[in-house]
Amino acid sequence: MGESHQETQDPSQEREKGSYIQWSPEENKTLINLLLDAVASGLRDSNGTFSKFTVERRILSTLNRMHGYSKTYQHYSNRMKILKTKYLNAAELLRFSSGFGWDSTTKRFTASKEVWAEYLKAHPKFKKFRDETFEEFDDLKLIFDKNIATGTNAIGLGETTDAQTVRVAETEKKQAKCASFKKETKN
Numbered sequence: 001m002g003e004s005h006q007e008t009q010d011p012s013q014e015r016e017k018g019s020y021i022q023w024s025p026e027e028n029k030t031l032i033n034l035l036l037d038a039v040a041s042g043l044r045d046s047n048g049t050f051s052k053f054t055v056e057r058r059i060l061s062t063l064n065r066m067h068g069y070s071k072t073y074q075h076y077s078n079r080m081k082i083l084k085t086k087y088l089n090a091a092e093l094l095r096f097s098s099g100f101g102w103d104s105t106t107k108r109f110t111a112s113k114e115v116w117a118e119y120l121k122a123h124p125k126f127k128k129f130r131d132e133t134f135e136e137f138d139d140l141k142l143i144f145d146k147n148i149a150t151g152t153n154a155i156g157l158g159e160t161t162d163a164q165t166v167r168v169a170e171t172e173k174k175q176a177k178c179a180s181f182k183k184e185t186k187n
Helices: 025-040 052-067 072-097 113-122 139-148 163-186
Strands: 101-103 106-109
Touching: 025 052, 025 072, 025 139, 052 072, 072 139, 113 139
Parallel strands: none
Antiparallel strands: 101 106
């Protein structure tokens, strides 16, 4: 009968709800693809994140040019928090919950009906992971996994460690190599 609100909306207007600027699915996909390219190019810092310079010069400039908007570093930071939270909530299924798997073909989490029933009793807000696909999961894993603490090298209370012994042994090996190298260069 008439045009929908979405069809009549001026695309040059910022799509705002209060002070929050929404990201379209296309912008979201472009951001993820640009982040994947940046990861593949080795543009992450040693802590696993991207510098403000990299984000503004390489990622946001391309994103804004492609979509005709002017997203700022603050918009990027807010979006990254949302994407990281979404990823961490989903990754929790695989990391801390027995009986779950990931099917990268169907882009869905897998588990028996019984496992889902038990999990959803304790985590009802995660029902979406049973019912919906999560297209970005594999991509977000590549983007976020490097800068997420997994506890792999954690030591619990009451546990013993031989970390000092290992450090001393490594130092002794390095000193021995240096000493033999010095002998070779003198001769």
